[in-house]
Amino acid sequence: MSTGTRTVVRGGLVVTAADEMHADVLIEGGRIAALAAHDSDTAAGWIADTVIDATGKYVIPGGVDGHTHMQMPFGGTTASDTFETGTRAAAWGGTTTIVDFAIQSVGASLRAGLDDWHAKADAQCAVDYGFHMIVADVNDKTLAEMDTLVEEGVTSFKMFMAYPGVFYSDDGQILRAMQRASGNGGLVMMHAENGIAIDVLVQQALAAGRTDPRYHGEVRHALLEAEATHRAIQLARVAGSPLYVVHVSAEQAVAELAAARDLGLPVFGETCPQYLFLSTDNLAEPDFEGAKYVCSTPLRPREHQAALWRGLRTDDLQVVSTDHCPFCFSGQKEMGRGDFSKIPNGMPGVEHRMDLLHQAVVDGQITRRRWIDIACAAPARMFGLYPRKGTIAPGADADVVVYDPHAEQTVSASTHHMNVDYSAYEGRKLTGRVETVLSRGVPVIEGRTFVGRAGHGQYTPRGICQYL
Numbered sequence: 001m002s003t004g005t006r007t008v009v010r011g012g013l014v015v016t017a018a019d020e021m022h023a024d025v026l027i028e029g030g031r032i033a034a035l036a037a038h039d040s041d042t043a044a045g046w047i048a049d050t051v052i053d054a055t056g057k058y059v060i061p062g063g064v065d066g067h068t069h070m071q072m073p074f075g076g077t078t079a080s081d082t083f084e085t086g087t088r089a090a091a092w093g094g095t096t097t098i099v100d101f102a103i104q105s106v107g108a109s110l111r112a113g114l115d116d117w118h119a120k121a122d123a124q125c126a127v128d129y130g131f132h133m134i135v136a137d138v139n140d141k142t143l144a145e146m147d148t149l150v151e152e153g154v155t156s157f158k159m160f161m162a163y164p165g166v167f168y169s170d171d172g173q174i175l176r177a178m179q180r181a182s183g184n185g186g187l188v189m190m191h192a193e194n195g196i197a198i199d200v201l202v203q204q205a206l207a208a209g210r211t212d213p214r215y216h217g218e219v220r221h222a223l224l225e226a227e228a229t230h231r232a233i234q235l236a237r238v239a240g241s242p243l244y245v246v247h248v249s250a251e252q253a254v255a256e257l258a259a260a261r262d263l264g265l266p267v268f269g270e271t272c273p274q275y276l277f278l279s280t281d282n283l284a285e286p287d288f289e290g291a292k293y294v295c296s297t298p299l300r301p302r303e304h305q306a307a308l309w310r311g312l313r314t315d316d317l318q319v320v321s322t323d324h325c326p327f328c329f330s331g332q333k334e335m336g337r338g339d340f341s342k343i344p345n346g347m348p349g350v351e352h353r354m355d356l357l358h359q360a361v362v363d364g365q366i367t368r369r370r371w372i373d374i375a376c377a378a379p380a381r382m383f384g385l386y387p388r389k390g391t392i393a394p395g396a397d398a399d400v401v402v403y404d405p406h407a408e409q410t411v412s413a414s415t416h417h418m419n420v421d422y423s424a425y426e427g428r429k430l431t432g433r434v435e436t437v438l439s440r441g442v443p444v445i446e447g448r449t450f451v452g453r454a455g456h457g458q459y460t461p462r463g464i465c466q467y468l
């Protein structure tokens with residue numbers, strides 16, 4: 001679509017994090033040009049090349065998934081979605097921006113890791129993408145590189161209190177990176193689990209013959225998530241830096257975040273659909289099926305879900321991302337038969353985040369506007385993409401989804417578009433479905449058909465966190 005092409009989305013209910021408006025939307029040159037009431041003289045005067053009828057539908061901003069791992073190497077294998085298949089699946093589910101994680105290897109520079117991830121994603125993506133940087137090797141050179149990356153638009157740095165010997169950083173390394181972030185505007189994202197203690201429990205469980213997937217959940221104790229969350233918050237306070245805790249799953253960790261926010265600290269939290277909709281009941285499924293649900297932090301007993309929903313309503317949790325990191329059951333998850341610690345950690349989800357959260361609207365857990373906030377606007381603000389992404393307003397990129405709130409669907413691996421041989425939500429009936437997706441004004445999904453292409457998606461440098 002060339003610049004100057006005009007599209008009008010007519011008749012829908014525009015829903016953003018802030019407003020609900022019965023409005024037509026004019027798109028010009030890949031951006032939102034104007035909104036005007038249905039049947040107003042203004043809207044009637046718009047002449048367009050393409051008219052999309054959204055009568056009876058929602059018109060919402062494209063989703064922003066701030067946490068994905070396309071084709072990530074982990075545990076001797078690689079996540080099964082490439083940037084091509086994973087961003088195509090994202091588009092099917094109404095997500096038009098992902099922020100993926102480039103990885104620094106121990107002994108190498110941040111730059112080398114970032115270059116690798118650019119090479120994987122370049123010319124492959126169906127929707128726009130940015131990068132966070134995983135910092136695995138804190139040293140003077142790495143710290144200096146953080147400043148450069150922030151200036152270039154890689155403004156967030158993930159660190160791990162888990163996975164000793166792989167991504168793990170000790171408290172001193174974390175403190176140093178946080179001190180650097182406090183000076184350069186970067187946001188430290190934390191995988192908050194006490195990995196040193198967890199590894200002891202893993203070895204004890206295996207030695208006692210407790211090898212099934214459900215023990216993955218038991219050894220990664222909720223208190224070890226809460227303890228690490230508390231420790232990360234205190235380190236960030238000492239460093240004077242903001243903190244974003246990824247994939248919060250334990251009620252006790254939510255409490256730590258809530259307490260910090262009550263003190264007015266710049267502490268933020270993300271959860272994921274798997275923690276809101278699944279539980280240790282899934283991890284305990286027989287015949288090794290529980291391996292499908294192995295991810296870290298782990299799924300929790302379902303009693304934890306109420307605290308996560310409450311946190312999303314009270315803004316103690318701001319963002320729902322997927323932590324999309326798919327491994328096929330056949331050949332990949334199966335690597336951990338007889339030893340749960342060898343099951344690759346991660347679950348598919350990039351395609352169903354918007355729909356699952358819409359189901360939460362239907363179920364009365366959250367409002368429509370909160371749905372758009374936690375799935376679109378808040379992640380865009382958190383990661384320096386707003387208002388270009390995450391809203392429908394003049395000047396924003398025309399990442400627009402026409403969403404049918406009444407359509408019924410049944411989630412299944414036989415119909416999903418992710419490159420993975422199972423669905424964590426197999427057979428689940430959902431109300432609501434994506435109908436049409438535009439990325440910068442260009443159709444990607446049209447009438448439940450993929451009409452996009454690999455390479456349409458552009459690398460999107462980011463500003464600093466807009467909550468600071």
Ligand SMILES: [Zn+2]
Pocket residue numbers: 067069323325
């Ligand atoms: Zn992750």
